[in-house]
Amino acid sequence: MIGSMSQQKPISIKRGIRQNIFDGLRLEGVSFSGVMDDLEFLNRIYLLDLLHSFDSRFESASGDIWQHTVNNEDWDSDWIFSDRRFNLASCSDDDFLKFLCETVHPVVRPDAGEAGKIVGHYNEQLKQAGWRLTESQKIAGRAIYVARRVNEFHSQIQRAVTAAEVLSSNWMQTEIKRIQDSIETDPSLAIGTAKDLIESCCKTILSQIPEAEAASKSDDLPKLSKKLCTALGLVPEGIPNEAKGAESIRRTLSNLASITKGIAELRGLYGSGHGRDGKHTGLEPRHARLAASCAIAFVDFATETYLKRNAKPHSSA
Numbered sequence: 001m002i003g004s005m006s007q008q009k010p011i012s013i014k015r016g017i018r019q020n021i022f023d024g025l026r027l028e029g030v031s032f033s034g035v036m037d038d039l040e041f042l043n044r045i046y047l048l049d050l051l052h053s054f055d056s057r058f059e060s061a062s063g064d065i066w067q068h069t070v071n072n073e074d075w076d077s078d079w080i081f082s083d084r085r086f087n088l089a090s091c092s093d094d095d096f097l098k099f100l101c102e103t104v105h106p107v108v109r110p111d112a113g114e115a116g117k118i119v120g121h122y123n124e125q126l127k128q129a130g131w132r133l134t135e136s137q138k139i140a141g142r143a144i145y146v147a148r149r150v151n152e153f154h155s156q157i158q159r160a161v162t163a164a165e166v167l168s169s170n171w172m173q174t175e176i177k178r179i180q181d182s183i184e185t186d187p188s189l190a191i192g193t194a195k196d197l198i199e200s201c202c203k204t205i206l207s208q209i210p211e212a213e214a215a216s217k218s219d220d221l222p223k224l225s226k227k228l229c230t231a232l233g234l235v236p237e238g239i240p241n242e243a244k245g246a247e248s249i250r251r252t253l254s255n256l257a258s259i260t261k262g263i264a265e266l267r268g269l270y271g272s273g274h275g276r277d278g279k280h281t282g283l284e285p286r287h288a289r290l291a292a293s294c295a296i297a298f299v300d301f302a303t304e305t306y307l308k309r310n311a312k313p314h315s316s317a
Contacts, residue, residue: 034108097147106142187288194295225260
């Protein structure tokens with residue numbers, strides 16, 4: 001919950017973008033507080049008793065907001081956008097995005113269609129700053145939104161989602177969502193799940209290749225991925241000497257196998273799934289993004305290769 005609106009990080013969502021968001025809500029006649037009154041809504045986000053009152057009859061913002069939006073209703077419906085206590089035009093990105101997410105929370109705006117339309121308006125503007133609101137979970141069938149950076153990693157996640165859909169793997173989709181949700185807040189979980197994602201991919205594809213050596217419960221990740229690469233012809237020894245760039249291809253395929261070994265080792269050292277002593281320090285989101293990106297690269301390439309070979313059984317690597 002927000003008390004004072006301090007700015008500790010550089011602001012990426014500039015004033016013009018914010019103003020466009022406010023203006024869009026005004027044009028559509030959208031109340032920021034949804035089905036709640038303004039005081040009830042703002043109490044979900046801010047410590048109003050710590051913010052000063054503009055009305056001398058009251059000690060804090062709680063009193064004057066109640067007086068002018070609930071009791072008398074003599075403030076304009078969009079008063080929040082220009083109130084300097086909340087400073088929505090210039091506050092930190094985190095505070096601003098928290099406010100936007102709350103305006104479309106299911107208990108604030110139960111109409112899922114209306115909430116989705118507002119999110120569309122937000123995202124149209126936020127994309128200029130590299131942000132978007134995305135669904136994180138549901139309550140009673142209605143979406144709860146969180147703000148996420150839109151970057152190359154987002155594109156990688158989408159490629160992983162496509163691979164999971166192609167392979168009809170609901171479990172892979174669950175793992176992809178877990179990576180996406182934990183990458184910033186729980187890097188260890190994201191790293192552990194990156195390993196799980198490769199395992200699921202390998203087992204899924206191997207189960208669909210009749211002539212492949214079946215996966216065993218005792219297989220570690222490097223052995224499992226080696227079985228898959230062998231089944232798909234993605235092993236260095238499978239490249240004939242006369243092939244153009246044979247040595248370069250062998251090195252690349254060798255590096256592909258190294259991805260799984262590296263992620264397995266990283267998961268053992270830093271990922272979820274193991275107890276730690278009191279001196280253990282985890283890795284940061286950037287390390288988790290690296291592990292997840294490598295896992296997705298493997299999954300994406302293995303899936304595309306499987307599809308190609310499934311369509312053209314005699315094609316070469």
